[in-house]
Amino acid sequence: MNGITTVFLDIDDTLWWFSRNSELALASTFKLMGCAEWCRDYDAFHDHYEHFNHELWQLYNKGEVEKEVLEVLRFEKALEASKYCCDDIDELASAMNTCYLNQLVRHHNLMPGAVELLQYLHNKGYELNVISNGFKGVQERKLEAGGMNRYIKHVILSEDCGITKPRPGIYDYAMQVCGAKPSSIVMIGDDPTTDIAGALNAGWRTIYFNTRGIDCPEAHHTVSSLLSIKDLL
Ligand SMILES: [Mg+2]
Numbered sequence: 001m002n003g004i005t006t007v008f009l010d011i012d013d014t015l016w017w018f019s020r021n022s023e024l025a026l027a028s029t030f031k032l033m034g035c036a037e038w039c040r041d042y043d044a045f046h047d048h049y050e051h052f053n054h055e056l057w058q059l060y061n062k063g064e065v066e067k068e069v070l071e072v073l074r075f076e077k078a079l080e081a082s083k084y085c086c087d088d089i090d091e092l093a094s095a096m097n098t099c100y101l102n103q104l105v106r107h108h109n110l111m112p113g114a115v116e117l118l119q120y121l122h123n124k125g126y127e128l129n130v131i132s133n134g135f136k137g138v139q140e141r142k143l144e145a146g147g148m149n150r151y152i153k154h155v156i157l158s159e160d161c162g163i164t165k166p167r168p169g170i171y172d173y174a175m176q177v178c179g180a181k182p183s184s185i186v187m188i189g190d191d192p193t194t195d196i197a198g199a200l201n202a203g204w205r206t207i208y209f210n211t212r213g214i215d216c217p218e219a220h221h222t223v224s225s226l227l228s229i230k231d232l233l
Contacts, residue, residue: 004185006178009188012132032103033092108145121151129177134157160173164194192214209224
């Protein structure tokens with residue numbers, strides 16, 4: 001890829017193995033909060049949580065729900081759907097969210113090859129930045145816990161500019177911060193909409209990391225492992 005000087009990477013499920021770490025954090029939260037005492041079917045609770053979490057994140061990415069509402073409501077709806085029927089449902093949901101976020105950063109699984117790729121790109125002289133809709137504090141802790149922050153120059157979070165991927169403003173903000181032209185930037189991410197479509201609109205080049213078998217023909221390149229990006233950059 002000629003003329004590329006700057007690489008933007010997504011964090012969750014691109015560098016940091018969010019789906020794995022989240023599964024572990026959710027299971028610990030369920031146990032620590034004593035949910036097994038009233039709910040015998042963890043798998044059903046898990047599926048409800050995933051469903052409502054996904055639904056709420058889609059609204060959050062469109063700017064239609066606040067972070068604080070998303071965090072508690074995903075647990076409240078999962079509890080409701082699991083037939084939890086005490087009056088303290090909102091307090092329990094809020095306590096579960098706090099517990100889940102604390103558990104989340106205790107699990108440090110990275111996507112295979114993440115650190116090796118960052119090291120490689122860093123040694124090749126690329127400027128490495130991350131761009132994410134994830135929450136401030138949480139995202140920074142992930143980069144630190146994974147030992148990845150030493151390679152990252154700028155951490156661009158939607159919370160800092162008030163605009164989520166894939167809306168154009170966050171890409172403009174990212175270019176202002178790093179001072180790079182669109183033609184010199186490549187975006188690496190696992191989401192066809194928030195990562196690839198958004199970056200294409202901004203005039204960036206794109207590498208789609210296909211982790212779930214969903215095609216994204218618009219991307220300039222598609223890889224199924226992080227280390228195969230070495231052949232492109
Ligand atoms: Mg992602």
